[in-house]
Amino acid sequence: MKTSGIFFLRRPPYRVQLASPRDGHGHGWQLLLGERHSQRGIQMLAAMWLGPEADAFMQAHPELKAGDCLDLQLDRLHVSRDEIVGFVERGDLAPPRWPAAAEDPSALPTPPQVVSCGVHPLTPSSPHMPHSIVALATVKKRAQEAARARKSADEACPYPFESAAAGSFKAYYEAEIQRMQAEQAEQAGAAQEASQEGQPS
Structure with a gap:
């Protein structure tokens, strides 16, 4: 299953070594994400970004931090240990949607059991x-x-x-x-x- 949207980082991306190489890649970038449509509703996600595009993006944006927004397309979404996880197919920087929260990452609300539900x-x-x-x-x-x-x-x-x-x-x-x-x-x-x-x- 695929989904596209604006997500915010819950912490800076970090490089991980894959115990079992996937799609020909021995390492990838772990992104802990949040999806928010209101000040109260947050969906927690974790995504892995593999390949040279991911490496190039991280080298071009080494300053990424919690609260920064990314425009991502995610694929292979599934549930693992009560968390939605998937893989990044495409990514780019997005303008901040919540400037006050982005300036103070500790102010980001993080309820673990809430899903934001947008209007059809x-x-x-x-x-x-x-x-x-x-x-x-x-x-x-x-x-x-x-x-x-x-x-x-x-x-x-x-x-x-x-x-x-x-x-x-x-x-x-x-x-x-x-x-x-x-x-x-x-x-x-x-x-x-x-x-x-x-x-x-």
């Missing part, structure tokens, strides 16, 4: 989303319920499709589908073993 780009309001802020635990619960009800992620997602909440919903939905499939495979294997044990040799 095609409608003036979202009837199924009366509030702009939704708890990440609520997103996870709705995604799990949709997966168990055998609904598709696009059909069941109650959030604007380009919002952070929608991205989190789909990532949690996919994680729940994988968990259910693994559980079914385990149950089928156990049933097969039981039936084999019950047959006379």
Whole structure:
């Protein structure tokens, strides 16, 4: 899944050595990001940027610090340990959206369990989303319920499709589908073993 938008750095980017080389690269740049649509709603993300474009960008902008804004395109978003993670496909500097916060990074609010939910780009309001802020635990619960009800992620997602909440919903939905499939495979294997044990040799 891909998403594009303006993100702010929660700390300066740092170079990491990859234990398992990925896409032919032995190292990459770790970006701890926040996505904010209001002063209260923040989605936490972590992204890895690989390749010569990442190295060139970091060499050109060694002064990057917490609070700086980046215009990024992220790919392969998924949930890992209750955090949304992915890979940077394209990046550029963005003008500061919250100058006061950028001047004082310690003033950035960092609630760990909040997702900002923007308004649907095609409608003036979202009837199924009366509030702009939704708890990440609520997103996870709705995604799990949709997966168990055998609904598709696009059909069941109650959030604007380009919002952070929608991205989190789909990532949690996919994680729940994988968990259910693994559980079914385990149950089928156990049933097969039981039936084999019950047959006379």
